[in-house]
Amino acid sequence: DSGVTQTPKHLITATGQRVTLRCSPRSGDLSVYWYQQSLDQGLQFLIQYYNGEERAKGNILERFSAQQFPDLHSELNLSSLELGDSALYFCASSGRTGSNSPLHFGNGTRLTVT
């Protein structure tokens, strides 16, 4: 068990809808990362937060947004959903940015857009 909790495990929704994915990092970890995993693209980095502030941004669509709250949990909001957004969404956490702390991944949220 990595200590990173993601909810929900599965999500089925229709095109055009909006969903929120939640991540609770390991106790004490300040950094949270979001990744999208689809069959043909591997793990795509979306965005990173450190202690509530955005630290790095990857290939995140404008329809997607995220935030990290004062209690360090994070939410990834996906709106105007398209069929191509169907994927596994992983959250990871680490201790401190720039340290030797490895990424610890949750078990992901599987999003299916119909």
Place this chain on the structure above:
Amino acid sequence: QQQVKQSPQSLIVQKGGIPIINCAYENTAFDYFPWYQQFPGKGPALLIAIRPDVSEKKEGRFTISFNKSAKQFSLHIMDSQPGDSATYFCAASKDNNNDMRFGAGTRLTVKP
């Protein structure tokens, strides 16, 4: 833009064989190169990692070879076992974890 290229996409070996997975990166600012192992239904888990100041690192049956001039690194699994069957991802980042980029993954199957 794929900053880390991984090959092969899939690999099948017999038990006891030595599968080798290769990765190449583009950004010379990367200074941390981990490998992650992912089993079905689970998130990736750190397996082993290397920094560019060494050319090789071993942890148990897993070895990373690193070639800084060629911007390539590879994972070798000695005496592979069926339990090693999983998807392996190489990755690269600056300052350990900032903006970590992953390869596309290699699905390894070790046959008994």
